[in-house]
Amino acid sequence: MTSPEGYDKYAFEPFAVTVDLAVLTLRAGTLQVLLVERGEEPYAGRWALPGGFVLPDESAEEAAWRELAEETGVTDASGLHLEQLRTYSEPGRDPRMRVVTVAFAALLPDPPVPHGGGDAAQAQWLRFDAVGPLAFDHDRILADAHERVGAKLEYTCLATAFCPPEFTLGELQQVYETVWGTPLDRPNFRRKVLATPGFVEQVPGAARLTGGRGKPAALYRAGGATALHPPLLRPTTEGRPR
């Protein structure tokens, strides 16, 4: 029996509320996820998404930022992207007790040191496509995060969240190609990005020379825009699912 108004202290079951983080980055041209190895049952020895309890005086968002800082060691939040994914609440998802988790997806530019403090459970970057079965329902959460990020690349400027402050258009294109798993035509990608006002702005007179072969590329910064109109759709493999 639920009472729509006027809470009775004994009318509800208390739940544990946690946050779980799907932290993604691009390393060496591959999509990678930050994972921790579980030391105890259940799922001992399995990889799991980093996460933890929401404390009494913080929101889920605050808990997520805190956990993100703890696990990655990043100190300043600037340039990071963190967004709520959805909440997972199936009664049996944790065999020990009733745990409701608010999942987040986070995007980091490059590897910001594989780990943070002197914690026992080391967080590690693993290749996204090589993660075995994860603990709990974390496979599902991770898949949802990947799907969400891929979709948001289409109609937002989110891709720059994977890039360092200054980047080349080739690097930006790699973000799309790596997340979507599809090669893109370089001139067309370039044309589209530059034609979208506020997506990127060129750094005057700078070029990346970093040991690369070929013509040095111009450097760009993220512009002020957040949305892409019209969107940059994935190559249509016919009527796409979802």
Next chain:
Amino acid sequence: MTSPEGYDKYAFEPFAVTVDLAVLTLRAGTLQVLLVERGEEPYAGRWALPGGFVLPDESAEEAAWRELAEETGVTDASGLHLEQLRTYSEPGRDPRMRVVTVAFAALLPDPPVPHGGGDAAQAQWLRFDAVGPLAFDHDRILADAHERVGAKLEYTCLATAFCPPEFTLGELQQVYETVWGTPLDRPNFRRKVLATPGFVEQVPGAARLTGGRGKPAALYRAGGATALHPPLLRPTTEGRPR
């Protein structure tokens, strides 16, 4: 202090977990919301989104379906759309205690009777654009639901969830116009919808005559498709926000 693994029974604060529903429908050409009037403090006399506690043995989704049935009186879930919006967890959002709510957006075709059982707190349909300040953070939840639905109309076939099993293209267009608050060009809308395979399929030899003036319109059913490619974008009021 949070322990990433091995839960300590006293390491976390228990939360109350609820669901809140933003139930939308189209009545008389306007967007309407299902609301309940609060009888007790806090926010006594104010309108609030229907909702309730998540029970010990159910997921948030199951709780949302249960509440939806309780408040609207609908018996069969077919044709209804219910999707998780996001979770609201700010510590102060309920002055009485720590309540984390998982918000859902639901879409109904037409009015399925304003109410259900013989409950005291009657749920009522109110015009979306005429809702005053709601209780708690429900204004924010409702705004988020509206934004989400508007966005999903662009790239999914969600609009049919507002329509009865058989509908005319004019009615479908009204869904878009009402949710977006923008008039659309009728021939162009028609062309786009019919050109999208699986969006709608014509009911053979049926036409709606219902007291209307003008040429009777052909009837359509929702097709099998769920996604729209390419999307049906809102009229671009210049670089649109979010």
Next chain:
DNA sequence: CGCATTTATAGTCGGCATGACTATTAGTCA
């Protein structure tokens, strides 16, 4: 009965975004 009104449906036309492709430039490496 006829004509204005209303709504659905059909079709046209130009612009622009996009996919596919070619060409040129500017570097590195052997």
Next chain:
DNA sequence: TGACTAATAGTCATGCCGACTATAAATGCG
């Protein structure tokens, strides 16, 4: 110096989309 590599420039045809005109099929009023 010359292959190789990658960035950038430009071309061209297709197709989608916004704006618009035209026709068809019903109602209702005089």
